[in-house]
Amino acid sequence: MQLASKNEKRKDGYTSSMAEFDLVMQTTKSGTHDSESCLKEETCLPLGGYSVWSALPPINVSLGNQSKPVILVTASMDSASFFRDKSLGAESPISGLIALLAAVDALSHLDGLDDSSRQLVFLVFTGEAWGYLGSRRFLLELDLQSDAVLGLNGTLIEMIVEIGSVGKSGGPGAKKYYAHTAGASSVTNKTLDGLKRAQDSLGSDQVKITSASSANPGIPPSSLMAFIKKNTEISGVVLEDFDTAFVNKFYHSHLDDSSNINSSAIATTASLVARTLYILASDEKNLSTTSLSTIKVNISLVEQLVGCLLSCDPGMSCELVHSYISATTACPSNYVGVILGEPSSTPYSGAVADISRFLWNFLADKTSVPMVNLNSTCSEGCSDRGGVCIRAETDQKGVCVISTTRYVPAYSTRLKYESGTWIVLSANASDPMDVLDPIWTESNWDAIGLRVYRVQDASYDRLVLLGGTAITVFAYLVILTARTIITKAMKQD
Structure with missing residues (x-):
């Protein structure tokens, strides 16, 4: 420069x-014409990263079996484009991610969630732009009951609420949202009713939410599709800003940047989602508009997140991100990246991308409860007391809090890491998830010279x-x- x-x-x-x-790129080795051969020759690495999930309120794992039905709220953090480091994906999918984070923040200020009849779990996938790596791997981890999903019982998932592309609903006229549903059940109807009640509580004619057209062939491309492949009886709703036709003309393009979204539309979505989740979790039919109106979204937080996650100025060096982690670069990239080393539910920070580390710290903070009568510094053996250590990168000390927040490795379900190498597993013809699971890899980069x-x-x-x-x-x-x-x-x- x-x-x-x-x-x-x-x-x-x-x-x-x-x-x-x-x-x-090291693609010249003889015979490395596909993912299986290049992994064998160690000239490539599998695409992947780390998804993050967090429970609100925290789940007490020591109590054994959990009995509360789970409402799973999902969004995606990764995008793709011709220029991988320019994969911002502002409208698709980061607008939904920001709405989820703002909704978590709004709900974190409420009292009484401990007594709710349903457990709220927030889950942010990575790798969804590449064959839904994140959601497929998450479902496999649930089957295996690995440490990555400790405290979460897949059979208790009652409803999935996915926040998709919601950043373009703030055009001329009313902000319009469409609920794309899967599974005609009483739970789905309750969710739609909750969305309607949340809309009414906003007290504005400028916010409209309707069910998507019944003429649609199904739900739009989303993580919910992986859950349906696994269990056709699952109920879910995908919240989008379009009905029958996609409105994001810059989908998976470097042009899908912050100028392609409206922060007020994202804030409105966060309000709708937060109030809907409170209605569903409390399961009270007589909740007053007054009580719902106390659930307020922090508009400045939404604007901060837009600036941090979708631009280089301030980018990942913004005050919000810097309060949680030490980012490796100011310019955010929502490209999924590659898995470095052995996948783990407790990876070392160098193997986790900036966005995933920030989300882990942010969600752990917002869904946490403070340690009672104990030193809150991480130097006192935080994990031994059932806690997690947040903000450890910023001051080398961190804060120990009680939170159920975990990393989930995201990579192909047909891969296994063994003795320092990746092994490709044969597809299981009886498992529809396994047959459709692709193996995406990226060739190793040679030393960059100038x-x-x-x-x-x-x-x-x-x-x-x-x-x-x-x-x-x-x-x-x-x-x-x-x-x-x-x-x-x-x-x-």
Whole structure:
């Protein structure tokens, strides 16, 4: 950048700086024509990362079996585009993610959720842009009852509420939202009724939520599809800002940036979701509009999240993110990335992307309860007391809180990490999830090289050419003249 700036200032200079990049992916090894072969030769790594889930209120794992029905609230954190590091995905899917975070924040200020009849669980997937890696792996972890889902019983999931693309509903006229449903059940009807009651509680004619057209062939592309593949009886609602046709013309494009969304629409979505979840969790039919109106979304938080997650200024160096983690770069990238090392429910921070680490800390903070009569610093053996350590990256001390927040590895269900290498498992024909699960990989990058050198300006090249031509012509004329003079002198002699 400095050299480019110098070139710009030195428009009439004699020389300018040039750069030559050596950027090569290791795809040239013989026989590595697909994911299985390149993983075997260790010239690539599987796409993936870490999803994050958190329970509100925290689940007391020591009590054994949990009996409360679970309302699972989901969103996605990753996108894709031709330029992977420009995969912001503002409308699809980050607008839904921001709405989820703002709803969690609003609900975290309420009292009485401990006595609710249903357990709220918030889950943010990564890898959904690549064959729904996150949701497929999450369902497998549930089947295996691994440490990544400790405290969560898949059989208790009663309803799934997914927040999709919601950042473009703030156009001219009313903010319109559409509920795409799966499973015609009493639970689905309760959820739709809760959405209607939440809409009425906002007291505005400018907010409208309706059921999506029955003529639709099904739900739009979403994580809920993976759950339906696993269990066709599951009930779910996908909240979107479109009905029969997709409205995001920049889907999976680098143009899907912050200018493609409306922060007020996201804040309205967060209010709808937070109030709906409170209605469903409390299971009270006589909740007054007054009690619902106390659930307020922090508009400034929504705007902060837009600036942090969807731009380079301030980007991941914003005050909100910096209060939780030390980001590796200011410019956010919502590309899923690759799995580094052995997948774990407690990975070391260097193996987890900035966005996932921020979400883990944010959700753990918002869904937590403070340690009672105990030192809150992490140096006192936080995990031994059933707590988690948040903000540890910022001050090297952290704060110990009680929270059920976990990382879930997200990668193909047909992969297994064993003895330091990835092994591709055969597809199980009897399992519809297994047959459809692709194995996405990214080739290893060679060492990136850069050579900088100076070249003279093209105008001087032309001047040299012109001067050389003139000298050549002049020399030719001199030779002709000398030859003529010598010839005449010879004749006279």
